[in-house]
Amino acid sequence: MNGGDEVGGSGKLPQPLDWRFSQVFGERSAGEEVQEVDIISAIEFDKSGDHLATGDRGGRVVLFERTDSKNASGARRDLEGTDYPLRHPEFRYKTEFQSHEPEFDYLKSLEIEEKINKIRWSQTANGALFLLSTNDKTIKFWKVQDKKIKKICDINTDSSRTLGNGSAASSSNSNSTNACLTNGGLPDKVNNSLSNDFSLPPGGIPLLRLPVVTASHETSPVARCRRVYTHAHDYHINSISNNSDGETFISADDLRINLWNLEISNQSFNIVDVKPANMEDLTEVITSAEFHPTHCNTLAYSSSKGSIRLIDLRQSALCDSHSKLFEDTETPSSRSFFTEIIASVSDIKFAKEGRYILSRDYMTLKLWDINMDSGPVSTFQVHEHLRPKLCDLYENDSIFDKFECCLSGDGLRVASGSYSNLFRVFGVSPGSTETTTLEASKNPMRRQVTTPSRPSRSLSSITRAVRRGAAESSGVDGNANSFDHTTKLLHLAWHPTENSIACAAANSLYMYYA
């Protein structure tokens, strides 16, 4: 009937996914105005997929934890598994903290806004979560740990009683606030064991007691900033990425990429510098950078000219020369004023095994094989219907929007966002024609092309529905007429092991599963 079904029938290609709404956090009620500071600006799953972090323009980081895999005991989960084979990830709010505050750089007379540009999870250790968050200038390393609430009891000195030795008493005043003094049973003859010249008896002084710490069973997550990496970027940081060696990470701004050791916050090494001697010669800036997931010496960075460069850290200390360059040499059929602008890569991501790189430019998603630098393996049109409207998009600056992209853990599908709170999922296996458009709402398929076989469609949606194949060619997408450049879906992330996508629509976090 439609392309997806036919492919599924062949038995070789994966079935197109049937996406369903899972959860929403921070949903807006009708007519509620979105506060600028609440708009989500970064989303990232951790390596295990048990945690999800979002950052917002107000400099806050919110953490979510998976509920379904943890709560149920093994046996019960097995039972449930048989009942509901499609157990999808569910998350709950865990904690949030203020990662960045607005600052003012007095030397340069520059305001540094608190907006979180990127979040990257680091290695979990000792049951605590670690993550890096960055705004335009400053990267911070956070530790989030469940801490038991503790009370300190049974202390030697009671500050409520004024002692003759007033000077010493003052230093213990702060104890009184959290001291729950229990009756320790005062020994009868206090003075017996003490001599005035104060020499310590060999057996110790029985009177002295150690504070007793009682831990309650309640725990609460506490976030602590462990390190601050700052003063290393003249331009705005667009990416951070952890190395597989577990001890270093990179940060990239428009012109430079710096290499840091996680434990050393006062120095970094500049490994890429594309700043020309004369700034008037500047033609290209760095837009995104990422380490290879397993090769500690390989990293990729993308540029505003649409190219991706692979560099080998082993070759040289300053990696100005790339080891591989990926460019789409295919000249666009019609060159225009906008050709260069829309060629700019807004995001790159390595696939899990590191063989493929996904890149997003304004109009397309491209998948590259790092062993093939002649051109992309495949190209997906994200919103081709907007091509005639580039002029309007330029006028209102939307053409400079930076859409992120993501790959599924199995590497079979990719996703990226568009306008009107839509995002699209494409199958990347050879021969796959899987293309799904979803809307970030409780009813993701509302705008989607539907098939008559699916029930529970309102009449109106069926009338609007257009067959998927036709939609591409005719340019009359299901949403074409309702395109809204103010509701853009820039940030989204794919769960590392399951078919689950988290995406941000303004201040709301929507999650879908298949």
Next chain:
Amino acid sequence: MAMVDEPLYPIAVLIDELKNDDIQLRLNSIRRLSTIARALGEERTRKELIPFLSENSDDDDEVLLAMAEELGVFIPFVGGIEYAHVLLPPLESLCTVEETCVREKAVDSLCKIGSQMRETDLVDSFVPLVKRLAAGEWFAARVSACGIFHVAYQGCTDVLKTELRSTYSLLCQDDMPMVRRAAASNLGKFATTVESTYLIAEIMTMFDDLTKDDQDSVRLLAVEGCAALGKLLEPQDCVARILPVIVNFSQDKSWRVRYMVANQLYELCEAVGPDCTKTDLVPAYVRLLRDNEAEVRIAAAGKVTKFCRLLNPELAIQHILPCVKELSSDSSQHVRSALASVIMGMAPILGKDSTIEHLLPIFLSLLKDEFPDVRLNIISKLDQVNQVIGIDLLSQSLLPAIVELAEDRHWRVRLAIIEYVPLLASQLGIGFFDDKLGALCMQWLQDKVYSIREAAANNLKRLAEEFGPEWAMQHLVPQVLDMVNNPHYLHRMMVLRAISLMAPVMGSEITCSKFLPVVVEASKDRVPNIKFNVAKLLQSLIPIVDQSVVDKTIRQCLVDLSEDPDVDVRYFANQALNSIDGTTAAQS
């Protein structure tokens, strides 16, 4: 309600503050843990304090770091060696925290304690601790484990030894690169305790695995292991097992690994012996000196003298010198700078004739380098070459280089050359100095930058020490004193500064006859800054001159100043007067 009598109060507070909200107070208590332990007595320290510390290891890193350090020397406070094992639990929990410096300190302390423990205790409690850490769920514990194997291994049974070796081997293959790095950097230490039969059979296998690791960071730590292991192996084994690894590393794809080899190569030469050094390591070193990556050349160039010391002069001239020549015109200033800082040391190795023939042209070209750092590095090591060939051959090029540096537009460069002037003076001799450098020293005294003027004044003092008061009387004092009429008060102030530094060197007589009249004259200056500096200076002159001079001249001058309209001048004058009275009172 607990109450403590007064004499105990400070200790009671100290104990309470182990759990204070203020980190500084907690830190203070932890630093005085030994006092607390003595107050509690050995038994309660064992039964209460130590368990208390074990349970409270979620404090701030600073507190934990202090705790880890204190526990390392805590054996006397728990009742001696036989109770040393009670200290292991708190250190074990400190070994698992994620902050590296805390873990390292805890590992240090564990090693200290473990090395003092009785063998039975080692087997009963230390070895199980090592095994627990090595099997830890989180990488932090396993990283710490790598650092204490060498302590556990000594003095335990053969069965346990076999187990420890296989556990270490597992750590060398851990999933986490952090653990493999720790295993690589501790392998040398562990190997020193392992019996030689197992060295080849087991330790070298672990080493081979590490040298082939995917992670550059692991491989480069294995480089360090080469030297340590090489010293343990029989020479023929070393040649067979270590040498190929070194040669491979010197051609590793990663410049960081080659950099490590360049830094360590001379140590490795000692391990493999002179024959292999000649046939294998000299070519490897030559490759590193010609490496594509400047960082590697910097490391290699910086070791050129140390390396040449291991060779005979012919080999050095034949193989190393051509590279040195190339490096002296390297495109990277940092390479030239690294070379310049060590190359003078080659002169004693090569001897007089070879130095004149081969090294002198290189010295001369580096002395004319466009970067001041390179020139400065040559000048700073002048004494080494002076002993071999004398200064005459260099002096012609030296002077323009010095003059140029002395007038460099970067004040830090000027500062650096001033620091070397006493060295130059001692090497070049009085005659050369008088002719060429004397004027420069005076010129610096009027530099626009305060730090330079200050350094120049200090330089005069050091010159006076070098050449003696008589020479200074002729060549320095008149010029300095002339400046007292300078229209700029900052320069007049410099005269006072120079006097205060030189007076102790010049002695009482010259101070009274030459300096004091100038100072007294300066006390009538119109600028208050000068006047209160006079007061300060007079105070510093009191111990140098005779009491009669103090009473006659200095006191009167200070009394005048103490009636000055400026409050600062009065303040410093009164301070000086008080100190006169103080010394007089002390004497009487």
